[in-house]
Amino acid sequence: AQSVTQLDSQVPVFEEAPVELRCNYSSSVSVYLFWYVQYPNQGLQLLLKYLSGSTLVKGINGFEAEFNKSQTSFHLRKPSVHISDTAEYFCAVSDLSTGTASKLTFGTGTRLQVTL
């Protein structure tokens, strides 16, 4: 069974500083990888996804992530955060061996708190 580990439950950072949110997964087969953001009292919004091809994936709001197969990681980065980036971030993986790419396993989430 696959699993997703988000190593940091909370990440405090000052505005305009860079940030990295870590995500590792365990799966013995090919996977699709996703990052979602959940703003307070809202649903999930897709930030970016890796399906195949280039390992560096760019998403919305200036975020990017790099797929590292040897490290089984998919860390999320942003070079300069804004107050409005304060939210919960979820890493998710779909295991292609299940026959569908649509069934996701989520990490426990990382709370990004941006302050002035």
Next chain:
Amino acid sequence: SAVISQKPSRDICQRGTSLTIQCQVDSQVTMMFWYRQQPGQSLTLIATANQGSEATYESGFVIDKFPISRPNLTFSTLTVSNMSPEDSSIYLCSVEGVSGTIYFGEGSWLTVV
């Protein structure tokens, strides 16, 4: 992109009652998925809803507690039966759109008192 509408968006329910959550998609999809997000926690898959067949439930979830309907390719319902305060959660519907993107509804925020 797929647009997903969920109803109700929020509700407060009495324990022992049941609530049905609706999920409507603006395009035809083969599979629809129902997730639960308990307070302060991550999302957990409840079941996969296939049109024309029984839903497939994940470990820890059973049909008697979470009956699901899938009458056509754009609509599904999830019922939370005989509710207890432990069922207070956000329930989310999701589908796979084109190019492998997984879309989520805004969620149905359920509080059981």
